[in-house]
Amino acid sequence: MPTYPTDPRVEIKPFKKIPQNSSNVSRIVLGSHTGTHVDTKLHIQNGGWSMSKIPLDSFYGKCKVLDLTHCEKNLAAMDLERFDVKKGDIILLKTKNSLNIAKKFGKDCICLAEDAADYLVERKIKTVGIDCLSIGNKEVHKKIINSGTIIFESLDLSKVKQGEYIFVGLPLKIDCDGAPARAILIEI
Ligand SMILES: [Zn+2]
Secondary structure, eight states, rough: OOOTTTOOOEEEEEEEEETTTOOEEEEEEOOOOOOTTEOGGGGTTTTOOGGGOOOOOGEEEEEEEEEEEOOOOSSSSHHHTTTTTOOOOOEHHHEEGGGOGGGSSSSTTOOOOOHHHHHHHHTOOOOOESSSSSSSSSHHHHHHHTOOOOOEEEEOOOOOSSSSEEEEEEEEEOSSSEEEEEEEEEOO
């Protein structure tokens, strides 16, 4: 799994082991933005809201997966305009990153351009997810987070076709700048 190069490395190590101990327990060390995860306002601003302030319904519901794997550059508003994006939607963006998971972060990683962030904010969508470790630059984060739209990053959409699904992505309930989530899609 790719991780942000300057974030903590993931470590899962035995802490207690059978038979020396009565049970097996591991120590898990990871950054709060590891794997599929949700960003909170605390990520971009001291004192910003964190996970417990996000309504639970931001994490599940009907969603639209948009296939944007043909886009060679960061997604622009014009790339999104041909899709049906409405108020309250959960929009998952499948990009070229999904064709090469190893490139989820790096100079070739496709994320949102600022005008695409504006486009999604204007449409007042509920939640946006992308198959990149970062949804975009700091300005993109600010625009989306300040609008109240919830961000999922580093989704694995490699085997998902464009269409409508039920999305469930519940992050750990920790008051933190971000939290890992197990995200699934249910076919409808
Ligand atoms: Zn993040």
